[in-house]
Amino acid sequence: MIRSLEMFSGAGGLALGLHQAGFKPAALLEWDKDSCDSIKANITNGYEGITDWNVVQTDVRLVNHSLSAASTRLTMILVICFLRP
16 A cells, blocks of 8 residues: 545545555545544444544644655645636
8 A cells, every 4th residue: 555645635535536546544634623524424434444544633734744754655735726707
């Protein structure tokens, strides 16, 4: 398995897709409580393949990324931009 670190993980959809492609997340970092609760509910309900996910509700600016980069081969940053028409 290739280790990954997901920042701005939302409800975990990208992490799930990466898991199905053979990645194992070291952590999923998300500041939004509802998103973290959604992932944790899926873990509690035994959703296949995610029972060992480490969900961390935090501001990514507070994370020591030098340590995480050394233990992972992929750091995934997904930024969604909302554009006004």
